[in-house]
Amino acid sequence: MSTVSITAPGVTESYVPPWWLRSPHAQSILPTLPPQILFTRRRAAALLARSETHIIDCGDGVRLLGYYSRHPEEKRVPRRLVTLLHGWEGNAASNYVLSLGAELFARGCDIFRLNFRDHGASHHLNRELFHSCRLPEVVGAVRSIQQLFAVQELCLAGFSLGGNFALRVAAQAPRAGIKLRRVVAVCPVVRPQRTMQALARASVYSRYFIRKWKRSLELKQRSFPGEYDFTDLCALDDLISMTDLLVRKHSPFADLEEYLTGYSLVHGALTSLEIPVNVIASLDDPIIPPEDWSALARIPNLTLELTRYGGHCGFMHGFAQPSWVDGKATEILVS
Secondary structure, three states, X not given: OOOOOOOOOOXXXXXXXXXXXXXXXXXXXXXXXXXXXXXXXHHOHHHHXXXXXXXXXXXXXXXXXXXEEOOOHHHOOOOEEEEEEOOOOOOOOOHHHHHHHHHXXXXXXXXXXXXXXXXXXXXXXXXXXXXXOOHHHHHHHHHHHHHHOOOOEXXXXXXXXHHHHHHHHHHHHHHHOOOEEEEEEEOOOOOHXXXXXXXXXXXXXXXXXXXXXXXXXXXXXXXXXXXXXXHHHHOOOOHHHHHHHHHHHHOOOXXXXXXXXXXXXXOOOOOOXXXXXXXXXXXXXXXXXXXXXXXXXOOOOEEEEEEOOOOOOXXXXXXXXXXXXXXXXXXXXXX
């Protein structure tokens, strides 16, 4: 199988969908449709049946919610655990998380599905709001997972914003005492400024995220009555304006530009990588411009595989079928 050269990024033909699924929008939306969700839930039945709820101590008083699925001893890959990270306004039960989790679990890996702050049913656990620069608590969560479950081989995989977090955790892991074996990032956000602009231009995706974000803010306000009033924020219907207002009123950042730069993967964010990481992405991703992938070129220990099709975290072959990326990521993480 050919892979993309780090020094001269190109395109691999390892994934080619049927002709009727070559629209990036079809690829991005299909995994969210009820038939695909039902199919994935059935595939993930064993994973979900062995799922235990855990509140993870991340240090500095921060707690994150997650779910641990452990194999009976005789069926396990020796002490290998994969922690999965969802995207923005997704959660540990998002379809793409369960789909990859089901594939890895079937191959003998234990799975920990971590919710970011204020995602899933976790709005009540921490008073302060989620933002994408809260890397220390995700690093702390991964370290606690390693210690709590006495992991011999720990891997990490993330999607979209979760892929961005996974790469940043990988860069900090050795200094944080985390022994990561391998990391996979699927369609990670590289330059947040460009991704936000792309989302704002694509009304179908913008409306989707705004609706989910407003619901999340309402849950946060209910969890801490008197602490938050998001009336002005929820009156807006523009993603950039909403983020700008949130940053100015509820974050330590001076402005939107400082915040977005804070979780960018460029300008040396990954130059300290000591762990082998794989990035899987598509050139037709509707919210990540294709030129962003060149920013990952020539980074030591990073392997980039670009496909011509796939949309944003799609890579579908058809209805009621696993995603191609499930098999590809599992091949990397189990090898």
